[in-house]
Amino acid sequence: MEHATPMKFSIQGNQVLPRISFFSRRRNSPEPVPEEEKAVPPEFSFRVDELLGDAVSSQDFLLNIARKIALGASAQIRPCKKPLHNYLGDDLDPEKVEQIANFCRGKASGLAPEAEAQLHELAFWRWVAFEGYADNDPRAFPWLQCLSMLEHYFKTGWTLRELAGAHIVEIGCGPLGMIEFLPGKRKVGFDPLNAEYEKLFRRVRTGGVEYVPDLEALCQTGRRQFDLAVCFNVLDHTTRPRKLLDDYMSLLKREGRFLFQVNTIKPGETRPEDHARMHPSPITEAQIRSWLDQYSTHYQSSLSDKPSDVNEYFFMAWGQKNREPAAPFDESTLT
Numbered sequence: 001m002e003h004a005t006p007m008k009f010s011i012q013g014n015q016v017l018p019r020i021s022f023f024s025r026r027r028n029s030p031e032p033v034p035e036e037e038k039a040v041p042p043e044f045s046f047r048v049d050e051l052l053g054d055a056v057s058s059q060d061f062l063l064n065i066a067r068k069i070a071l072g073a074s075a076q077i078r079p080c081k082k083p084l085h086n087y088l089g090d091d092l093d094p095e096k097v098e099q100i101a102n103f104c105r106g107k108a109s110g111l112a113p114e115a116e117a118q119l120h121e122l123a124f125w126r127w128v129a130f131e132g133y134a135d136n137d138p139r140a141f142p143w144l145q146c147l148s149m150l151e152h153y154f155k156t157g158w159t160l161r162e163l164a165g166a167h168i169v170e171i172g173c174g175p176l177g178m179i180e181f182l183p184g185k186r187k188v189g190f191d192p193l194n195a196e197y198e199k200l201f202r203r204v205r206t207g208g209v210e211y212v213p214d215l216e217a218l219c220q221t222g223r224r225q226f227d228l229a230v231c232f233n234v235l236d237h238t239t240r241p242r243k244l245l246d247d248y249m250s251l252l253k254r255e256g257r258f259l260f261q262v263n264t265i266k267p268g269e270t271r272p273e274d275h276a277r278m279h280p281s282p283i284t285e286a287q288i289r290s291w292l293d294q295y296s297t298h299y300q301s302s303l304s305d306k307p308s309d310v311n312e313y314f315f316m317a318w319g320q321k322n323r324e325p326a327a328p329f330d331e332s333t334l335t
């Protein structure tokens with residue numbers, strides 16, 4: 001934003017107050033301008049104006065968060081009514097519900113690993129829509145997701161304000177990912193289950209995100225287009241993790257930022273069988289670091305030192321993409 005003339009400020013002690021003529025104490029006064037009232041240099045006034053402008057434009061965003069918090073808080077004291085109802089959206093098509101029911105009864109054998117993992121994933125999120133996440137009322141889900149995702153975002157030390165003009169993409173965005181809760185100029189969320197999530201979570205997918213169902217098409221049109229790329233808790237859910245990482249990174253501009261998370265395993269530690277089926281590509285910290293190293297000399301990370309109840313370790317990395325792998329990855333080297 002550019003201004004032709006510098007704004008005027010009144011400097012009192014260590015406070016800088018904007019001198020708005022309508023409220024000015026000198027409006028009807030013939031007194032001379034006091035010594036301490038000075039024109040502020042243009043660069044400073046631009047900065048202040050930018051801050052004020054951001055404060056105004058983030059109102060909607062903050063109100064949206066406040067609304068979710070209020071909704072979540074009230075949902076905690078008003079238990080969900082039975083019979084089962086989806087307050088967050090609609091239900092899936094009857095055939096899909098039947099497929100999930102068969103899967104839950106153990107009658108969905110013969111599916112390829114990725115298809116089985118995704119059916120399991122869908123069954124889980126349908127449960128969240130109707131029954132709630134971790135014993136919370138389902139209506140609290142958007143609120144819980146917002147708090148959790150913003151907490152992870154702020155671990156990077158980045159601010160929300162700096163995303164105002166950013167183009168952001170999230171790969172494996174789930175029904176509500178991180179992207180819904182970030183400001184941005186353009187926001188694109190890819191997930192193979194987007195069509196189903198669109199039904200189950202229709203009423204709460206209100207974060208201004210363009211949801212896309214086709215990663216290949218996105219990679220063709222979106223190559224090197226994005227300032228920030230998020231991928232959170234996705235890589236071990238796929239059968240081709242390195243291909244997904246390469247697609248994800250291809251969307252980033254050079255020097256664009258990535259926020260990446262995966263739950264890692266340690267060799268020799270076991271996971272429950274049904275969890276393993278839903279996560280067909282377990283990955284160690286060493287493996288994911290070696291892959292990220294090919295994209296960045298410049299990232300930070302955190303790894304939990306305690307395992308989860310399924311023996312996994314939360315790993316998150318954030319930084320800038322400032323290099324590309326020397327050669328395409330040979331997938332046959334994956335065990």
Ligand SMILES: C[S@@+](CC[C@H](N)C(=O)[O-])C[C@H]1O[C@@H](n2cnc3c(N)ncnc32)[C@H](O)[C@@H]1O
Pocket residue numbers: 118121171172173174175176177178190191192193231232233234237238239244
């Ligand atoms: C555990 S959920 C995480 C969702 C969301 N990122 C979050 O943290 O709440 C894993 C997501 O990865 C998605 N997924 C599975 N295979 C994928 C693939 N090949 N490409 C992108 N996303 C995939 C699933 O559909 C699911 O929505």
